[in-house]
Amino acid sequence: MPDYGHELLFGTFLTPGAQDPDRVVALAELTEAAELDLVTFQDHPYNAEFLDTWTLLSWVAARTERLRLSANVLNLPLRPPAVLARAAASLDRLSHGRFELGLGAGAFLDGVEGMGGRRLTAGQSVTALREAIDVLRGVWDDTASGPLRSDGTYYPIPGMQRGPAPAHDIGIWLGAYQPKMLALTGQKADGWLPTLEYLRSPDRVTANRLIDEAAVGAGRDPREIRRLLNLFTVDVTSAGRGFLQGPPAQWVEQLLPLVLEEGFSAFLIGRDDPRLIQTFGQEIAPALREAVARERTTSGSGPVRTRTAAVLARRRSGLDYDALPASLAEGSVEPGDPQYEGVRHTYSWQGSPALVVRPRAAAEVVDAVSYARTQNVPLSVRSGGHGISGRSTNDGGIVIDMSRMNRVEVLDRATRRIRLEPGARWGEVARALAPYGLAMSSGDYGDVGVGGLATTGGVGYLARRYGLTIDHVVAAEIVTADGRLLRVDEDQHPDLFWAVRGAGGNFGVVTALELEAYEVDNVVHAQLVADASDTAGLLLRWGRLVEDAPRELTSFLSLFPGRRGQPPMAQVTLVYAGDDVEAAQAALSPFLEIGPILDQHAQVVPYPAVVVPPGNRHRGQGLSDTHSGLLHHITPQAADVLADMTQSGDVMITQFRSVGGAVNDVAPDATAYPHRKQNFSVLAATVPDRRAQLDNLWSKLYSHLDGMYLSFESDTDPDRLLDAWPEPTLGRLRAVKATYDPDNVFNSNFPIPPADRG
Structure with missing residues (x-):
């Protein structure tokens, strides 16, 4: 041969x-x-x-x-x-x-x-x-x-x-x-x-x-x-x-x-x-x-990907595997391939897709989208694959896995302009930027991928000082439903550029993002573990301290129910954006009064040490049933409901992230993330056999909420659209959807229905 x-x-x-x-x-x-x-x-x-x-x-x-x-x-x-x-x-x-x-x-x-x-x-x-x-x-x-x-x-x-x-x-x-x-x-x-x-x-x-x-x-x-x-x-x-x-x-x-x-x-x-x-x-x-x-x-020949008869026998019906473009053959993974177990699930959700394609360049993403449009199966797009909301894998469909597009570049140190591909992990981004004295706020976990977070919001450990990740995006490259590769910014396709920053997964596959990073070298990182028996009181004290703290301080708090006779526990993370130890100590010390402190430590560390990527294998091992909401303040009424939620034992974790500060300096209509008055994001998660209990407990908190952070919500009820994008944001998004994705090809990420063209 x-x-x-x-x-x-x-x-x-x-x-x-x-x-x-x-x-x-x-x-x-x-x-x-x-x-x-x-x-x-x-x-x-x-x-x-x-x-x-x-x-x-x-x-x-x-x-x-x-x-x-x-x-x-x-x-x-x-x-x-x-x-x-x-x-x-x-x-x-x-x-x-x-x-x-x-x-x-x-x-x-x-x-x-x-x-x-x-x-x-x-x-x-x-x-x-x-x-x-x-x-x-x-x-x-x-x-x-x-x-x-x-x-x-x-x-x-x-x-x-x-x-x-x-x-x-x-x-x-x-x-x-x-x-x-x-x-x-x-x-x-x-x-x-x-x-x-x-x-x-x-x-x-x-x-x-x-x-x-x-x-x-x-x-x-x-x-x-x-x-x-x-x-x-x-x-x-x-x-x-x-x-x-x-x-x-x-x-x-x-x-x-x-x-x-x-x-x-x-x-x-x-x-x-x-x-x-x-x-x-x-x-x-x-x-x-x-x-x-x-x-x-x-x-007329080219690179090929061959498969054994045993692998071919495990192909799923309803998908034309032979029509897959040659450019995608080498990186594609089918159910019978050895790599399948490593790409079928996300961290949180289990999936069984018929095909996973892994493009290496924007041109291959174009091929992947064009191919997917010809197949009558679900389509999901995955960057890092944490996927708490459960939408970056599926059963019987196609997954466009962006993990091989993971470059991190500093384009211009003087203007702090950086370029990120969506498959990079935020821990990798932090490491790559550190030698330049730069950073980008990016959630709380280094294993999370760039693409999903940087098109939804990005509530990270530097949020109160520097805002959301999307607030620093200055341009994006995106493959739209009709197979075009577009560069979008304030001057080119400004309507799509607006939509990408807050609802990006609904409009195409982002292949690169350009952002303006900020000057961050070392930070002060502290962690507290507290007895949360007085759950409501602890939440009230923590919330008040966060709102009173200088903007340099961002804090996350996680509540865990008591187990085996132990009281509920609270883990508090505090990050002071800078290495001024005296100022950091003044900002951090009041948090020692939130409740009985069982453990504490604080140190000055490079920012990458706070978001180290653990390299987890994704097997759908996370808590897959979650609810998300936003609070203006932690009020006594909300604190009581949240305390009941924790003490019920039916919710495995309740996490609070401080926003406010620089997040709220941005006008509500500047991006497709309109929630610019709230001070806290709250997430509750549990295991599938306690979903009904979570739903019941969350319904009691719902009246205290104003809005939702999209990536933490697993309830896809269309009524939740207005929680994520209250009017006029939703109407504006529907109009953009009608322009760039009228057939609703990208309908797995809390789908926004296109506006009627009549």
Whole structure:
């Protein structure tokens, strides 16, 4: 088979010399700087002149940010698969999905045996490798029930706990040359990783045929298996002496047939030459990518995503999977794919979508929206996936998952202009801005995604000093229902720009936001734990202190019901926007009088320390039934109702967030978030089997409320629209909806009905 359609990868195959370890690390860093994709290292544990490959991989992963890493290839006889599986998953998690597993059956048998490894025959080695692959995948599959057990001849597993799962679907690439190894590659592996100098062209053709035949025999599509190639006898300084020994143009001419006629899609140069590495990354790789893209366009082919018969069998009816645009194929996830468990749910809600597409650029978002419009299934859009309101996943529909669009850029430090893609997490944003002395208020949890929060409101730990997140948005890029990519700001599509800031999920898919950050370095962060037996009194005292506090102080309070004979508990977070310790102490100290203090601490910290992203896996494990409202003040009457709510034991958490201050400096009609007089946002959440009790308790509080914060409300009753957007805001939003989404394509985010056109 010719071109298998994989995207091209380029990288290095470096010598892990122990005599000069800094050199190999520097070459790995150069590999990333040259914009190559992958760095690999040989693995010969019995060679005292080499660094330990696993230690080197871990070190290089910590020294790089984007680069993928692999051994080339790991020596299986000296790295038992049960331990290797855990190590691989751990490194993949620590590197945020950048590890791949090049694996070999083991050569240099004298060295293996000398270190205590077993000397196996060639046939035994293949059987052992086959068992090892099953063990690796079994350990990584933490969704399977029960412990992993295997009665293998070489790697028996009596019973071990599965997991952790890696951050991404780690590719297993086999270094293979003999027929049995090539057959195993086709049957079980994700990639074939030979060296060019060991294979003549006819041998490569034969090897590919054997892999393909074995894949088909195992019920696989041969295109599932990537073909990688090590290149050792290479040079760019000579004048065309031989194959890959000449200028970049000669390399492109000679590598192109390897892609189009033999199906190789990854090339790794095995020379520790800085000049060659730079030329390979900056000249050869871009030129070859362009040439391959041109040939694929001419032939009508392109990158493909193949799936096994077992995966195809789990496709849902009602969706035309074959109509998915080619641009989205690589990042799409179906119910039978290994990645499905990691993308089907949000943090709070469980979902079972028929398809999750993960675009990498705005053009792919256009393709995703256009495709979704042709399918008669629900459509959800997800940024970070916290999804308390439950609208960023679904059952049987399409989810446009923006997690791979996660860049954070400082465009202009002088004007504090920043650009955020919607899939970034707020903890990541805080870390990226900190070196510039900038920050952006963004909720209370670093795991929350940019897109949902920054189009709804954004009540964060700096809100009373700097306002809502949407108050700092100066431009947005958005894909509308008709497939247009628009830039909106005060001058371009100002009506849509107004609507995006407060109701953005109803009008399209935001692909980027530009904001003006503010000067924040260190803050004073304090936490109190108090006995909340006198719940109403504690709330009254806290509310009064918040309203009287300087704007630099923002506070959140969470109430938890008593359990096992213990009283209700209150956890209070206080953040003073600045590092003036004396002023902060004066603002914070009065809060020690809200009730009996059980624990307290305060410290000056960089703002990113307050919103650290925990990296939670999203399994629908949150409290999925919530109600949200806004209070002008915490009155004695409201406090009594809230105390009853806490003491009932039916509400798992009640949280209060202080707004007011700078939030209320903005005119109610300046954005689509009109609530500019209230001082508190309140959220109550419980588990599904106590939903009725929550509804009853909340109904008693409802008369004290004025408005709602959209992202915390799971009740989709249309009557709640006026709580979120009281008139004239709702009427204005309906008019904008009629202009940009008259068919109500984006109808999962507390849907706003388009205004009648008559």
